[in-house]
Amino acid sequence: MDRLTEMEAFATVVDQGGFTDAARKMGISKSAVSKHVSSLETRLGARLLNRTTRRVSPTEIGLAYYDRARRVLNDAGEADALVTAMQSAPSGLLRVSVATDFGVNHLSPVLGQFLHSYPEITVNMILNNRYVELISEGFDMAIRVGDLEDSSLRARKLTETYKRMIAAPSYFEEFGRPEKIDDLNDHKLLHYSNQASGNVWKLTAPSGEKRQVRTAGSLTVNDGQSLLNAAIGGLGIAYLPSFLYADAMRQGLLVDAIPDLPMEVHGIYAVYPPGRYTQPKVRAFIDFLVEQFRDKGPEDW
Template identity: 40%
Template structure:
C-alpha cells in the first residue's frame, strides 16, 4: 500500500463528502479511491468513514486521523515546494495588501530591492488600514501590524513595531511634562482610532487604566496627521516610531514617559494556509523576513533622541 496516496485519498474523500467527488479531484476511478481508503482502514485497524448511498461521514477516529494526516501531508507538500522553488524562478503577479502609513514611508525600498532580485514578479499593491479578507479579495499576502489572534492563516513576523508617547517641546513647555500615568489626566490626547483593528490587546488600553487620558482632544484614523498635530503642539500622541522617527531625530517631538509604554507590536506577513505555496509568495516572505531586521533603522531615533 502506498501510504501517502492512501492518506491523500482519505483526506480528499473526507473533505469532498463522497468517493465520486474525491475521484474527480484526484483524477482516479472511484473504485481505486475506495480501495485506498479500505487499505488504510485495514492498516490502522480502525473505521475512518461511515458510508451511505449518498455521502460519507467521519467516525471519531476518522476526525482525529484527518487532522494529523492533513498536517503530515502539508509538511510533505511544503518540503517538495521548497525544493521546487529552488529550481524555478519566482514569477507572476503578486497581490499585496499593506497598511497606509507604514507603506508610504518604508515599503517602496523593500519592493524595489525585491524586484531587482526577482525581476519576473510583478506587484499589485493595495494600501488600506482595514483588515482585508485575503482569500475573498484575492490577495496573496497581507502585511499587518498588531498583536494577531490565532487563525487559519499563517503569520510570519517581519520586524518589531515600537510605540512611544511623544509631544512637542512647545506643548511640554506650556502644559508641563508628565512623568506618571496619573499625570496624564490633565493632558490633551491625540488618539489613533484605527490601531490594532480586530486584534487585542489594543496599545491604547494601558492608557485607559485608572481613567488616564480617557478624553481625546483629537481622534483620527491617520497616524501621520496625528504626528503633525503633535508637532504643532496640539497634544500628546501614542505613535509607532516608524511614523514619528524623523520628528524625534529633529527634535520636533520628544519621547516622554519611557518607562510607561506598551509592549512592542509586530509587522507580519499574513498568507493563506495552503498545501502548495507559490514560489512568488514564498520568495517575498523569505525576503521580507530578512529586510528590516530585529531593530529596524527607524528605531535609531530612540537612542538618538535621549
Template identity: 40%
Template sequence: MDKVQAMRIFVAVVDAGSFVGAADKLNISPQLVSKTLAQLEADLDVRLLNRTTRRQHLTEAGQTYYLRAQQVLDDIESMELQLTGMQQQPRGVLRISAPVSFAIRHLPPALAAFQAAYPEVVIDLQLNDRKVDIVEEGFDIALRIGQLESSSLIARRIAPIRLVYCAAPAYLARYGEPADLAALQTHRYLHYSYLREPVLDDAQQVLRSNNGDVLVAAACAGQGIALQPTFIAGVDLAAGRLQAILTGVTPAPLGLYAVFAHRQLLASKVRSFIDFIDGYFGDPPSWDAF
C-alpha cells in the same frame, strides 16, 4: 469514473491501435482498458470505437472525442508543468495587503529589492489598515501590525514595533510635560482609532483618526500628545520636531507580522517573499535610530 484517466486510456488505445498496446504503454491490464472504455461509452451514451476481432475503428463521434480529449490532456499537462515551475521558480502575481502608513514609508525599497531578485514576480499591493480576510479576499500575504492573536492562519514575526508618547517642544513648553500616565488626563490628546487605551478614555481627545500620519502631523503642529509607532514618528523625533515623553512607560510591545494561510505547499513566490522580508528591516529597525 475518473474521466481524465478514461481520456488517457482512450487516446492511448487510438494511438497504439489496440487494447494490448495501450495497456503496455500505460502499464495497466488489457481488461482494465476494455472495462474503462465500456464505462466511458456508457457514460457518454455513444459508441467511440467499432471493434472487430483484429482491430478497431473510430466512429464519427469517436474521432471528435479523440481530438477534444487530446486537447484536454495537453492542457492539463501544460498546466501541471506551469504550476510545477511556479513552485520551483518564483513567478506570477503576489497579492499583498499592508497597513497604509507603514507601506508608504517603508515598503517601496523592500519591494524594489525583492523584484530585483525575483523579476518574474508581479506585486499587487493593496493598502488598508483594517484586518483583511486573506482567504476570502484573495491575498497571498497580509502584513499586520499588532499583538499576535490565536488564529488558524500562519504568522511570522518580521520586525519589532515600538510605540512612543511624543509631543512638539512648543506644546510641552506651553502645557508642561506630564509626569505619568495619569497626568495625561489633563492634556490635549491625539487618539489613534485602532488602538485601545482604556487609561486615556477620559482624556481630552481633541483629535481622533485611523491614520497615524495625520496624528503625527498634528503633534508636530503642537496640537497635543500622541502615542505612535516609531516607524511613523521616528523621522520627526530625530529632527527635533517631536520629543519623546514618558520614556519610563513601556506600552505593550507590538510586532510586524507576515500572515499567510498555509505552511505546506506554499507557492514559491510567497515563500520567497516571506524569507526575503524576514530580517530586512533589522532588529532594531532603522526607524528606531533617533
C-alpha cells in the same frame, strides 16, 4: 507492475470508454493498457470492467474504485506540478495588503529593489487601515503590526517596533508634562480613529499593571502620519509606533511624554494563507523583507 500506472490505465479506460482510445491518450500500446488493467484486477481480486465487443464500462466495484483512483491520480498530478512550481523562478501577480503608515514609509521605498531582483513578479500593494480577509479577498499576503488575531494564518516575524506616547517640546512648555498615567486626563490626546477599541490607549504602568486610558482628544484621524504631524505641530500627545516617530525624535522635534513608562513592543509580521507549501513569489517577497528589516527596529528606523 507500478501501482500508480495500473491505476492510471484503468481510469483512462473508464474516461475514454475503451482500450484503444485509452492507449492513444496514454501514448502506449493497446496491449500494454490491457496488461496494466488485468494486473490491477488480479492484485485486487475483483473485476473492475465489463468488456463487450462494443464497449467497456466499469462494474459497480470498478465505479467505486474509479472515484478514489481519480482522486489519487489528481493529487499525484498536483504534487508533480507543485515540485515544478517550487523550483521555477518566482513569477506572477503578488497581491499584498499593508497598513498605510507602514506601507508608505517603509515598504514603498524598497519595492523597486524587489521588482528589479524579480522581474517576472508584478506587485499590487493595497494600502488600507482595515483588517482584510486574505483568502476571501484574494490577497497572497499581508503585513501586520501587533498581536496576530487569526491563528489559522501562517506568519513570519520581520522585526519589531516600540509604541509610546510622544509630543513636541513646545506642547509641554505650554501645558506641562504628565508624570503618571492618570495625568493624561488633563492633556490633549491625539487619537487614531481606526482602532477597534475606539479612543482607548492600552498602557503599562511602571508596576506592570495594564491600564486603559479613554480620554477625549483635540484630534481624531485615520492616518498615523497626520497624527505625527499634529504632534510635531504641538497640538497634543500622540501614541504612535517607532517606525513613524523615530526620525522626528532624533531631530528633537518630539520627546517621550512619560519616560518612566515601559515601552510597548509590537511585532511586525508577514502573514499568508495556510497550506502545505508557500508560493515561490510569496516566499521570495518574505525573504526579501526579512533581509531588508534585519537591522531595523524596534527603535532604529
